[in-house]
């Protein structure tokens with residue numbers, strides 16, 4: 001009897017049925033599945049609910065579906081779920097659309113800055129918390145939402161904290177509005193916007209759910225007037241936690257060793273290692289690939305895939321793909337993969353216990369990035385990335401006694417960042433009294449005053465703290481740090497917006513230059529070709545333009561897009577430019593260009609007139625000026641802080657008298673990065689509001 005195989009279409013149908021069955025069973029097995037009815041009832045009964053449940057218990061993917069089935073999307077209303085990170089919003093939306101057996105963008109969609117997959121049919125919408133804040137600018141009562149779920153609230157990002165304060169206000173206004181029919185009280189937003197938001201409808205009360213695996217439920221409950229907290233018991237799969245016997249002096253090296261130890265000694269399963277930033281990830285990636293070449297031929301291969309916030313999103317998505325057969329995937333991630341996400345295949349997590357965090361000195365007004373130990377909540381979240389598809393293991397590269405010493409949760413970001421952006425957003429939302437705003441945890445008065453002062457100096461606020469017209473309004477519309485937004489507006493006046501747009505895009509990404517240890521001399525020589533002796537900003541413009549020229553050349557040769565991309569990759573390799581960073585900068589460039597064009601700014605170039613461009617940089621970044629001191633160090637004029645020129649700067653050796661800079665990095669010393677030489681007299685001329693004195 002001959003043997004038969006199913007035809008291709010039958011095979012496809014069978015695979016599809018198998019996948020559906022798998023998803024149904026997986027959903028049913030989640031701890032949250034057994035409490036569906038109770039949760040929906042609690043949401044009906046309570047306007048604000050706090051939900052705490054173990055990582056992987058099903059909160060993010062299941063609760064919105066329960067609420068949808070429970071009738072919370074009647075009358076076309078939407079359930080909004082906010083995430084602190086873009087990658088979580090996108091991947092979770094994709095998963096939930098698949099669980100609903102629907103195309104992404106129909107019933108389930110996501111919306112993040114510069115990327116919106118939703119349609120009029122979308123009822124379950126995942127988005128970043130920053131995006132919902134921007135939506136509130138146009139629809140102050142968030143009238144299309146019946147429920148808003150603030151997920152991963154423990155992260156306490158600055159957006160989450162502002163959002164919580166805002167949602168509290170919206171809830172209050174909507175409760176009043178629904179009591180009084182259509183007469184809406186003002187919530188501090190501009191009245192005409194408020195009226196527009198609820199035109200023709202009576203706003204129903206807004207249901208608010210705060211959710212996380214590692215939440216101090218009491219503190220959230222207190223903030224929301226004694227809101228009820230529900231705890232979901234149980235986790236899907238166990239995760240073994242292992243600690244080192246000895247402290248590790250070099251966590252990068254310890255991560256490398258642990259990856260190979262797992263690869264050679266443990267069973268199948270992919271690895272997720274947490275590092276602090278792009279540079280660490282890239283250098284570890286190189287080391288892994290070098291060492292992997294020495295593996296015995298019979299051992300399986302290793303496939304490394306990085307994921308960090310400034311990586312273009314299609315490259316981030318590689319981490320979610322399956323490794324080729326016979327290969328172990330090693331995902332090298334920053335804390336963007338710490339919460340919410342399920343990376344398929346991950347069985348082992350490596351946590352060196354460090355994170356790069358923002359730090360802010362409210363007295364000097366200076367923000368910097370520092371590497372610090374994680375909190376217990378972060379360590380818990382990291383280990384929770386394993387045990388999602390089966391039992392897992394988490395290797396903490398520190399001793400158990402060290403874990404006990406970690407702080408419970410991260411200090412809210414709002415207490416350790418420059419507040420200018422927050423204040424600008426709140427002002428744009430019509431909330432004038434920033435000091436009186438009901439923050440969950442108030443930032444220091446000094447920090448608020450400092451940012452108000454900075455916004456006045458940048459011209460975004462008038463002397464009586466109102467949003468200025470048009471500058472303040474324009475700045476609030478640009479999705480950038482206020483200083484960068486202002487730089488674009490100033491550049492439009494100086495007729496060098498083309499150059500400033502490049503600078504802002506290049507400054508928005510990490511590490512444009514690529515200097516592998518084994519080829520330092522070659523990298524240095526390649527970099528010389530782009531350098532401008534006046535500083536790093538013009539150097540960055542040169543790199544960007546040279547790359548654009550390379551693309552232009554292959555376009556003129558009628559090359560297809562793929563070939564052009566290949567030509568650029570080759571060009572980057574030859575010139576020691578970080579291809580990923582450059583690609584990201586080009587993305588950011590095209591997105592901001594869209595914004596500035598919409599705003600009607602003047603997109604012209606100053607051509608060869610670089611002194612004009614340097615004057616423009618001075619007018620834009622005057623708050624970051626520094627003067628050389630007799631000992632060769634610099635003094636930041638705004639803060640009187642002593643700083644050093646970072647060795648990566650073009651001006652590291654020449655050390656001009658006066659510079660402006662864009663970044664302060666704190667390691668063993670205070671270093672400034674991205675500098676340009678300026679004439680100190682320009683400061684008083686171009687920023688008289690700050691530098692002009694009687695003499």
Ligand SMILES: Nc1ncnc2c1ncn2[C@@H]1O[C@H](COP(=O)(O)OP(=O)(O)OP(=O)(O)O)[C@@H](O)[C@H]1O
Nearest residue numbers: 055056057058059060061062095213340342388389
């Ligand atoms: N993209 C995916 N692919 C495969 N399984 C997934 C995916 N997303 C979720 N799951 C499964 O659904 C489970 C629940 O995920 P969900 O994100 O809802 O949990 P959670 O309770 O919100 O976790 P966390 O607190 O870590 O965000 C996961 O443990 C995993 O088994």
